Amino acid sequence: MTALGSWVRARGHWLLAITGAVLVLFLAAPLLGLAFATSFGELRAGLHHPLVWPALRLSLGTTSASLLVVVAFGTPLSWTLARAAGRFARAVEVLVQVPAVIPPAVAGVAMLLAFGRRGWLAGFLYPKGRSAAFTTLAVIMAEVFVSAPFFVQATTSAFRRVDQNYLVVARTLGASQLRVFFRIALPLAVPGLLAGAAMSWARSLGEFGATLMFAGNMTGKTQTLPLAIYTAFESDLRAAQALSLVLVIVAFVVLLFVRALLARSAVDTPPEY
Amino acid sequence: MKTHDSSSMVPPPDTKRLDAGRRRGLLALALGVVLVHGMLQACSRPKSEPAPAGHEEEKLVVFAAASLREGFGKMAEELKKSHASVTVAFNFAGTQEIRTQLEQGAVVDVFASADVRHMTALRDAGRVEAPTVFAENEPVVVVAKEKAGSIHRLADLPTAERIVIGAAEVPIGKYTLQILDKASRTLGADFRARVEARVVSRELNVRQVLTKVNLGEADAGIVYRSDLTSAGDNLSVVTIPSEINVIAKYPIAVVVGAAHSGLARDWVSLVLSDKGQDILRRFGFRSPSIAEAAR
Numbered sequence: 001m002t003a004l005g006s007w008v009r010a011r012g013h014w015l016l017a018i019t020g021a022v023l024v025l026f027l028a029a030p031l032l033g034l035a036f037a038t039s040f041g042e043l044r045a046g047l048h049h050p051l052v053w054p055a056l057r058l059s060l061g062t063t064s065a066s067l068l069v070v071v072a073f074g075t076p077l078s079w080t081l082a083r084a085a086g087r088f089a090r091a092v093e094v095l096v097q098v099p100a101v102i103p104p105a106v107a108g109v110a111m112l113l114a115f116g117r118r119g120w121l122a123g124f125l126y127p128k129g130r131s132a133a134f135t136t137l138a139v140i141m142a143e144v145f146v147s148a149p150f151f152v153q154a155t156t157s158a159f160r161r162v163d164q165n166y167l168v169v170a171r172t173l174g175a176s177q178l179r180v181f182f183r184i185a186l187p188l189a190v191p192g193l194l195a196g197a198a199m200s201w202a203r204s205l206g207e208f209g210a211t212l213m214f215a216g217n218m219t220g221k222t223q224t225l226p227l228a229i230y231t232a233f234e235s236d237l238r239a240a241q242a243l244s245l246v247l248v249i250v251a252f253v254v255l256l257f258v259r260a261l262l263a264r265s266a267v268d269t270p271p272e273y
Numbered sequence: 274m275k276t277h278d279s280s281s282m283v284p285p286p287d288t289k290r291l292d293a294g295r296r297r298g299l300l301a302l303a304l305g306v307v308l309v310h311g312m313l314q315a316c317s318r319p320k321s322e323p324a325p326a327g328h329e330e331e332k333l334v335v336f337a338a339a340s341l342r343e344g345f346g347k348m349a350e351e352l353k354k355s356h357a358s359v360t361v362a363f364n365f366a367g368t369q370e371i372r373t374q375l376e377q378g379a380v381v382d383v384f385a386s387a388d389v390r391h392m393t394a395l396r397d398a399g400r401v402e403a404p405t406v407f408a409e410n411e412p413v414v415v416v417a418k419e420k421a422g423s424i425h426r427l428a429d430l431p432t433a434e435r436i437v438i439g440a441a442e443v444p445i446g447k448y449t450l451q452i453l454d455k456a457s458r459t460l461g462a463d464f465r466a467r468v469e470a471r472v473v474s475r476e477l478n479v480r481q482v483l484t485k486v487n488l489g490e491a492d493a494g495i496v497y498r499s500d501l502t503s504a505g506d507n508l509s510v511v512t513i514p515s516e517i518n519v520i521a522k523y524p525i526a527v528v529v530g531a532a533h534s535g536l537a538r539d540w541v542s543l544v545l546s547d548k549g550q551d552i553l554r555r556f557g558f559r560s561p562s563i564a565e566a567a568r
Contacts, residue, residue, distance in 0.1 A: 109484070118489040133490045134435065134473035212481065216474025217440060230477055234369045234442035 031248055038241045046242020054220040055228035056246070062136065062224060063204045066143035070200050074151045075193065079181060081152070082159035093156065100149035107145055108213020115141065115214070138215035139222050143204035151200035158192020159185060191262055198258040205251055225250075331356075333536045334380060336364045336371040338387035338523065339478065340410065340499050344556040345385070351552065352543055359536060367478055368444065375400060375528070382537040385525040385544075388444040392524040404526035407544050408558040410497040411520055412448050414511035415483065420492040421509040427517065428460050431467035433492035437485045440475040444521060445482065449495045451519040459517065497521060499557035522561065 008015060038046070046052065081093050099107060113119050115138075117131040125131070132138045162185050170180045186193075208226040215222040217231065225247050233240035333352075337345050342365045349361040364371060364379075372391045375381050376398070384401055386392040387410070395401045416424045416433070423432055430436065439446030453465035461467075473491065476482045482494040487507050501510060525544055527537040543549045550560045 109488075112485075112488050112490055116488055116490050131490065133485075212477065213484070216437065216485070217476055218472075218474050222474065227477075231440050231442055231475075233373075234367070234440065234477065237373060 034241060034245050034248060038238075038245050042238055042242045043245055046239055046246060049232065049239050049243060051219065051223070051228040051232055052225075052243055052246060055223050055225045055243075056250070058136070058139070058220065058223065059205060059225040060250075062139045062143055063201055066140045066147060066204050067197060067201050069140070069144050070148045070151045071193075071197060074148055074196075074200075075155060075186070078152050078155035079159050079185065081156045082162075093152075096152050097149050099145050100153075104146060104207065104209025105213055106209075108142065108210040111138075111142060111145060111210060111214040133214060134216045134218065134222060136215075136221055139211050139224060142210040142214045143207050146207050146210055147200040147204035150203050151196040154196025154199060155189065155193050158189040158196065161192070162188045194258060194262050198255055202251060202255060205247070331359045331533060331536060333359055333361045333382050333533050333540060334364070335361055335383045335385065335540065336366075336375060336379070336381045337383075337385040338368045338371070339365045339480065340387055340497060341365065341385055341523070343502060344499075344553045344558065347552045347556075348540075348543060348549060351548060352540065356536070356539065361540075380532065381528045382531040382533050383525065383540050384528055385523065387521060387523055389522050389524055392526060396526070399529060401526035401528050404524035405541065405545065406522045406561045407525045407541075407549075408523040408553050409520045409561055410499050410523065410558055412445065412452060412495050412513060412518060413498050413501070414493055414513060415486045415496055415501070415508045416493045416511060417486050417489045417491065418507050418509070419489060424493055424509075424511060426511060427456060427513050428464075429511075430493060431464070431471060433471055435473045435491045435493075436468060436471045437474045437476055437482050437491040437494040438472055439479060439482060439495070440477055443477060443479075445479045445495065445497065446475060448519045448521055452495070452513060452517060455517045455519070497557070502557050520559075523558070 077096070081089055102110070112133065114121055115125065115131065116122065116133055117126070119125075119131070122131065132141060166184050166188070167180055170184050171177075175183070206226055207224070208230065211222065211224055212227060212230075217223050217227050219228075223231065225243065229240050229243045229247065232243055335345065342363075345361075345363060345365075349363070352359060352361060364374070364381075366374075368386045368388050368391045371384070372386070372395060375384060375395065384392070384395065385407070386395075386404075389406075392401065392404045396404060414424070414427060414430060420433055423429060438449045441447060441450055450465075453468055457464040474485070476485070479496050479500055482491075483496045483500050485491040486494045486496075489507065495513075498510075525541055527534055527541060531537045544553075554560065
């Protein structure tokens, strides 16, 4: 046995860690580039940029609203998909994944073609002829469209991992379907739900293309942080960098917070999970 | 057959050995970092390729404003006639984007901008040679078919319910605001305010403005005439009076240190030639005025 061979045998995990570190470097390099290229003074100037606060407020508001919608409708959907067998359920599952892969700008055009003033749902949605486009509601719709797939995917697999025995026992003890869902399945799936919610939220925070297409770009109304960054980028690259850093920091802090929540809820769940 | 006989090959995990293993691991990690760093370095600094000798295929790299896509595409076919072995590689995007890419080290031979300001900045930074204005582009009002009956003149613009214009940060938006200011002198001091009260979005590029009017989402918008060749029949066009209009000027320049500078100069000559100007006119551009060309 060569020295290398025995090293690999004993410390194989290092090999895996190093391989993984390559990806970490790749993912971190642009973020670090952003941080290195932006001095504290520029960051402060970035925070005082006239576009930043209305955009940050709008981004936090709309992403919270879209997350609420996604969770409220996505959780029942995921539960249903996780429980249902058959071809139709699989087809639906694939269908709700599709928005995650189509380019956001295309998603925006598609949304206009459905929910726009000349869209095929226009007669039903807007009898008075005023479409949702160019409103804050349109921003939320765009965010729901692009982020819901991430939530549904994560929560469907979380529900699938819930131990069937608990559900069966609860049913035999006389609990209703809804009670089983709310009192057993939902609490057991909480870590998965939180992870899905975090991913979905992150996606809608970064959402750019569909928003620009469907909601437009208006300060305080439809100009979210990514749109503000792009707008600033057109005139002042440094300001755009500073705004980007603000976005990265906000996202990092929130995701870190969710991780902490996850760690705590993981302790609370039974060991079987 | 023993399957768990690793103890014979791996020494028992006493602390000293563990430390040694960890150290080796760290060494390997450091090695990995150095390796990756080296690879990144290699990628980020492409050596300027030596000009291909003889009649091998040459590749001219042209970075151009998005509005030039069709015109320059046609121009490349024209170049092929006199330079059979040359292929033109285009990068079409917003002028700010291609400027940033050039500044960040993209390998480019020719740079064509939709805006004099960006070109001047590149010239001042020594990134491009002396630029020449090669085309003009005229802003026009586009009106969705639903409103075609009520908006015939620039003065009718405030009757639109939803107007989209370019953001002040992008060239078309800057021109739009200048036009509105000039119009306010003849159409009433509050003209710009009346139009802006109807503005529902300040788009980041001119295609976004056009798409929204084309889909009927917005009633009216201001775009370049050159954009209309690729649009459908869903809109009508209102010309802006020349005494009010602000014409966009497109400068072109050879990039300093271009790998194919001779070819780049041929490209610029073609664009400025009668043939090139003909092509651009076909796509909605105007030839620069005499004074501009002589600059």
